[in-house]
Amino acid sequence: MTVQNNSFTKLELKHLEMLFDASKEGLWDMQPDGSVKFFNQNFYKDFEVNLKASTLTEWKALIHPEDRVSFSNNVSNQTLNGIEDFVSEYRVRNRRGEFVWIEAKGVAKFDQQGKFEYMVGSHSNISHRKNAEAQIYHLAYHDQLTGLYNRAMLVKKLIYEQHAQMLYLNLSKFRTINDTYGYERANEVLRAFANILKVYFVEIGDVFRVDADEFAILLPSAIEEIKLKGQLILIKEQFQAALHELGTGMEIAINIGRAMHSDTSSAADGSLRMMEEAKWAMLYGKKRGFDYCIDYNEEIRQHTKRVLFIETGILNGLQNHEFYMTYQPIVSLGSERVAMMEALMRWESETFGMIMPDEFIPIAEKTRTIIKLGEFALDSACQTVRxxxxxxxxxxxxxxxxxxxxxxxxxxxxxVLKTLAKYSLSGAHIIFEITESVALDMTTRTIEVIKLFRALGIKIALDDFGSGYSSLASILNIPFDFIKIDKAIIHKMVMDSEIKIFMGALMYLCHSKGLMVISEGIETAVMCDKVAELQTDYLQGFYYAKPMKAAAAEAYLGLAERS
Known part of the structure; x- marks a missing residue:
């Protein structure tokens, strides 16, 4: 600092210099001509500067090239615009050629006309803090397992940067690796896949791990389509080779979806939507088993919109009374009198119209809203019986x-107990139909649960036998009361004599075990005659009646009873 008068004695100035040298900060003084004096030899000895007679230009030469322009702009702004107090941070090269972070704090002095007179301040080495900040930043925005950017960085980049296209990748059935080989082997697979993505894309785009087995790649529009598709093929080949080297003995499909940034929306909104669209395209292809990159389009948008509606709209549909039950008669062979009815759920949505069970039931099971749907079905059926x-x-x-x-x-x-009591019904008024897949997947537990319900008088039917899981073990080991033959088998039996022989043997086996057989999908008189020859017990299908609402079913039963 410049001393403007002789108010300090030489001894006092010596003491001040000793205080400066003892400080951990560097102190400096700059004059209007750009001359600089540096105090505190202990601090500045690490830098190539003349402590007594240096210049701003010499100091600026030590500043990192990336910080040099902003440093010059800050100095000019302060001296020309009369800014008295300031703080800035930049990197400076030390004598070992390393760049260290410096925090500069200063006070500028101006005369009454606003003319710059001098500036004094301090320098602090803040490298430790900057390194800690950099480490925190890295932890916040990088995946620790693979070293790739993480989901937080993807969202950050999508908000503040505009990209032309995104690839969204999923390792199909990856969890099988976890379950079969353990987490460490699964982590090796993830690292191997991440390294492959780096090799092919890190120089032309940004690569992210956004979920356990999901990755994203941001790319510019300039990349050639043929080159991109070729790289995706190479990635798949390299990944399968890596799996072989890791000794997994497995093949894992890579599902890929792609979406483009929309120029019709803001950069932030369009980019974030691009991420959703790329993932939807990936999921669309994954569900259909496509082994190539799926581009997002209007068909996928409509499909995704419908699926999202079903996922979120089931409970609202129940509240708005959009769900209702229909009933299809099941008649006895010979008398053709109604022996029982099957309750079938329907959803007539105000938004999408009729949505059939084969579409909404799998989604309801995924979201567990099937619990509420099941309660509605049981309550409605018991109300109809009452x-x-x-x-x-x-x-x-x-x-x-x-x-x-x-x-x-x-x-x-x-x-079930509460509902039966609510309508004063016994279990004999209810039959539960379960699919064969349930019986085969959880045999021991299934038997225990079935016994609980059978103790209430509820009968149990095995539904859709022969639809794809056919196993006689489910008939022999689980205490069913009815076996329902899938309509696909019935249809084939009409044209194939060998299937008819199989059906005859099945009927014999079921009857020998005390099981009653219901043949589904009876649509013609010919089909009716064919199953009658096999001595099936009950028949169900459009030949007798289509599913009908409760009022129509009651009317149908009234007619049937009088016939």
Whole structure:
């Protein structure tokens, strides 16, 4: 600092210099001509500067090239615009050729006309803090396992930077590696895949790990389509080779979706939507088993919109009374009188119109809203049974489809008891239909749960036998009351004599075990005659009646009873 008068003695100035040298900060003084004096030899000895007679130009030469322009602009701004107090940070090269971070704090002095007179301040080495900040930043925005950018960085880049296209990649059935070989081997697979992505894309785009087995790549529009598709093929080949080297003995498919940035929206909104669209395209291809990059389009948008609506709209649909039950008669062979009815759920949405069970049931099982749907089905069926008893003294059991999630839910048994009590019904009024896949996947537990319900008088039917899981073990080992033959088998039997022979043997086996057989999908008189020859017990299908609402079913039963 410049001393403007002789108010300090030489001894006092010596003491001040000793205080400066003892400080951990560097002190400096700059004059209007750019001359600089540096105090505190202990601090500045690490830098190539003349402590007594240096210049701003010499100091600026030591500053990192990336920081030099902003440093010059800051000095000019302060001296020309009368800024008295300032703080700035930049990197300076030391005598070992290393760049260290410096924090500069200063005070500028101006005369009454605003003319710059001098500037004094301090320098502090803040490298430790900067390194800590850099480490925190790295931890915040990088995946620790693979070293790739993480999801937080992807969102950050999408908000503040505009990109032309995104690839969204998923390692299909990756969790099998976890379950079969353990987490460490699974981590090796992830690192291997990340390294492959780096090799092919890190120089032309940004690569991210956004979830356990999901990755994203941001790319410019300039990349050639043929080159991109070629690289994706190479990635798949390299990954399979890596899996072989790791000794997994498995092949893992790579599902890829792609979306483009929309110029019609803001950069932030368009980029964030691009991420969603790329993932939707990936999921669309994954569900259909496509082994190539799927580009997002209007068909996928409509499909995704519908799926998202179903995922989020089931509970609202129940509240808005959009769901209702239909009932299809099941008739006895010979008398063709109605022996029971199957309750079938329907959803007539205000948004999408009729949505069939084969579309919304799998989604409901995924989101576990199947629990509420199952409660609605049971309550509706019991209400219908109660009404038929009260108005016509007709007692027709109603069968209800039960999903695995319902069957093994701890609260379902209690709900059944409560509902039967609510309508003053016995278990004999209800039949539960479960799919063969449930029986085969959880045989021991299935038997235990079935016994609980059979103790209430509820009969159990094995639904869709022969639809793809066919196994006689499910018939022999699980205490069913009915076996429902899938309509696909019935249709084939009409044209194939060998299937008819199989069906005859199946009927014999079921009857020998005390099981009743229901043949589904009866649509013509010919089909009716064919299954009648096999001595099936019950028939169900459009030949007799289509599923109908409760009021129509009650009317149908009234006609059937009088016929």
């Amino acid at each position: 009404k038929m008893l009260d108005t016509a003294n007709v007692s027709i059991p109603i069968s209800i489809n039960i999903s695995a999630i319902q069957l093994f839910d701890s609260s379902f048994y209690q709900y």
